Amino acid sequence: MSAVLRHWHPALIATLVYLLLCMLKSGPIKLVTGSSWHAWYDQSQYLRSTLALAQGDLSPASHWYPLLYPLLAVPFVPLLPGNPFLPLDLICVAMLVYALIRVAAHLGIGMRAALIILLLSIAWPPELWQAWVQPWTSTLSAALIWWLMARTGDLIVAQSPARPRDAAGFAFVAAMIPLARPADMVVPTTLCLSVAIILARRGMLGWRQITAALAAAAAPILGYAALHLAIYGAVPSDYTRLSMEIGTHFADLGWKMSILFVDPAPWFPQGTGLLTRIPWIVLGLAGSFFVLLRRADDSRRHSYAACLLLATASYIMVFAAYIDLLPTGLWRFNGLHYFKWLLPLLGLMAWLLIRDARAAPRYAIAVIAGTFLLTGLRLVAVPAGPDEPARRIDVIAPPNADWGTIYFARSATTDPAGPMRNVFEYRQVLDHGHIRLLALSRDFGPGIRWYPDGIAGLHWPQGGPGPTPPFTSPAPVAPVARWRTRLAWELPCWIGTCRAQHL
Known part of the structure; x- marks a missing residue:
């Protein structure tokens, strides 16, 4: 037992530091009660599902998001009914730290350097720390992903043949990840194929x-399937249907990478590129290229790093292609x-x-030179002709609604290719007295018209945009400016x- 604790010692200390920082961020009372996030939509849905599971409530109306994160928080409801995710998040952080130390060791990085890198990479900028303090399904997913990456190193870097129990442990963790966040499936899929x-x-x-x-993989999948059937029956949940309705669009991956990572300003009036807000990512990107190009003496370690970076690149591309991931959000x-x-x-990688x-x-x-040149590429906005496809159109229609209502409104457009719905095929944002419309699933065609109050008969899935209050401009509205990439x-x-x- 003492040997096990000694092995986990750095992870437990790091978790204690995490808890103290959470207390400084939220305050002890709010941290325990969870009152600082009870009004947030995502977190309130997690809590609702956890409390329902604790009471044996399996009605579909009580459960929105994937079930693993709420389910694992159920044992902590008697201890912290207002924030049963705190103990679960502490366990996840401990798992992540322990796994990160193992991943770093497989890459030839010492424990002390790994812990310093972890601290710096979760604390800058402050918004990033907020992503760790509040309950998110991605906290559980992050712990599982790092645990899977550590087990990947055990299989690839180790000199001895893989034992059946090693393969079983690897597959069990891989199967758990999509149960926490289905979209994260790309990481275990990539690592499983690579291994x-x-x-x-x-x-x-x-x-x-x-x-x-x-x-080993079948065990959690079958257990989760049984719970899903008990709640929803043999049909997808409304959340799954909504996510599938939004979908991904890989044809415009270059544009999405540009607005998410480089500069959204030509398209979105608010928001900042990830590289601008977190510039050290550039050093990590250069380090990734460096590790791939420079073949070290240990070919196993090089293969391991390549597997991790392939999974990372796959994840970034899938999420960048997700239509609803935008600089504003x-x-x-x-x-x-x-x-x-x-x-x-x-x-x-930067280290x-x-x-x-x-x-x-x-x-x-x-x-370094290649990364500098690569990160200077971006898709800028230039005027589009009346017969050219447009990625952005501007309309003058001062609404009697706030930013959020406009952003989520059930507005629509129509052009020769057919109608497009706000949120699903395009997005609209308020910008100093006019509204920008950004095409997401395809470009706007010639003769585009905007219907602020929507178009009768369009399908809006459960959980989609809410009702739209009347706008002050009549429909349909013609654009005053058109922009292409x-x-x-x-x-x-x-x-x-x-x-x-x-x-």
């Missing part, structure tokens, strides 16, 4: 390992929490670049050349 290919090439993957892995609605798990990994640059100066110079290179925003719009 299977690498072990198969080494002749270390046999039927015993495969059978153990499948059996990134900061105003704490959408930043989607990325909180991968920032410590980028911190580790490897700093530590090993003198040993491979040509690679270091090349990746153009690829350009300018000095990167992260060196301070772009405005930083804090929400």
